[in-house]
Amino acid sequence: MRKNEKVKLLAIVANLRGVEEAVLEEKIDFLGYPFSISETFQRRNTNMGLAASYQQVKEMKLLADANHKSLVIYISMAFGNPNKDPWSPLLVEEWIGKLYDLGIREFSLADTTSEADANQISALFTFVKASFPKPEIGAHFHARQAESLAKIEAAYLAGCRKCEGALLGYGGCPFAKDDLVGNIPSELLLRYFGRGTDAEILGLEHSFRQMIL
Template sequence: MIKLIECPRDAMQGMPDFIDTAIKAAYINQLLEIGFDTVDFGSFVSPKAIPQMRDTEEVLSLLDLHRSKSKLLAIVANLRGAEDAFHFPEIDYLGFPLSVSETFQQRNTNASIAQALETVETIQNLCQTKGKEMVVYLSMGFGNPYGDPYSPELVAEFVQKLDDLEIKIISLSDTVGLADNKLIKELFKVQFEAFPEIEFGAHLHSRPESISEKVEAALEGGCRRFDGALKGFGGCPMAKDELVGNMDTEIMIDTLESKGYQLDLNKRELIEAVKLANYVFQSPL
């Protein structure tokens, strides 16, 4: 079974102009009508670091969750953010960005890898007592632009540490679009074989012309969980100066369906969401 995770949070967070809270909520409510497995809707992080996400709590209060089968995921970068997220029973998943790059970990969460791992352990322990599940995003999982050490073996070392903490969902993240198809296929294949009890996801960033082949490479490696954003908007503002867009959800859907996968999505609501995305991300705000 394919799981599609739609990421309006990732699409919005790097936008230079603040998107009105009501517009954010209207857009996410439209996404909730489509039937995605999960919607990554917001983050509990410092408003100084990510000003766009300063209204996540307000947005959550405006979401109509009664008719939607989608689960909600919120990103946290430290214990304080996790404690804020724990107040909301509507949130199913807490996502944490752990990096195999020391430079990016510092840039993204203002902490070392060692400190971040300690935070992961603390949040995971709390998730287990509070009925939520942790999703760890292993960022710079396919290489980094900083010259920090990288190898598939290093990724496996991180996965082993997370497995020891009983993390059950790990999303391998190509934060700056460096991954080639061979690496994508092999990295997923090796991880699935070594850790069959873990659900591995693909959070890839890509130029539009490379999306289909990256999806196919991940599929061949065994991946069945994919993050994306309508129209491919977004990217990580902490990674480098130029944003590399998210995987375009429409292209991913077309690719997956061409391979015979049944996604059980409401296409009429998807069309309406694409129209709204064009307004949210391209019109003057």
């Protein structure tokens, strides 16, 4: 695939080795690391606890900077967790603050197992944006399709300007208890933000269906 200045590519990395491989790819602009504030989930997802993950982020940031890549931290389980691990808006704020002090300037609040409703999303984005007005703080939600639009709208009205999705809502989290929970459909985002005609969006949906069948 050729480099396209209008398209920015992000690679999700789970460890330092992933970063070492990703920085060699010229076409990749961003490296995304899932940093869960749930100790249980972080160990399941990256085989590493919070303290070790934090130390690893330091190394990731140095390597990303040296290779002109931007490191994006996904605050996983940002809206709570099913593991009964500690959670609060203050804990979210605390970890963003620690990571911000490492030089991280792009974050995404991730509702990994669809814990939040629209009101909780609005409240957390409002709280975090008040504490950190400068970093870009995006939204990465997993949701039932019927709830997707309300969640995106809540984040947008609370100041979020970067919302992630997947075509047809493809994918999700294997640790979610609800099999109907998946990624926010990209086509919903395109329609909500008025990016593309119906014909163009339907064409994307059709092409993706053909690819995954």
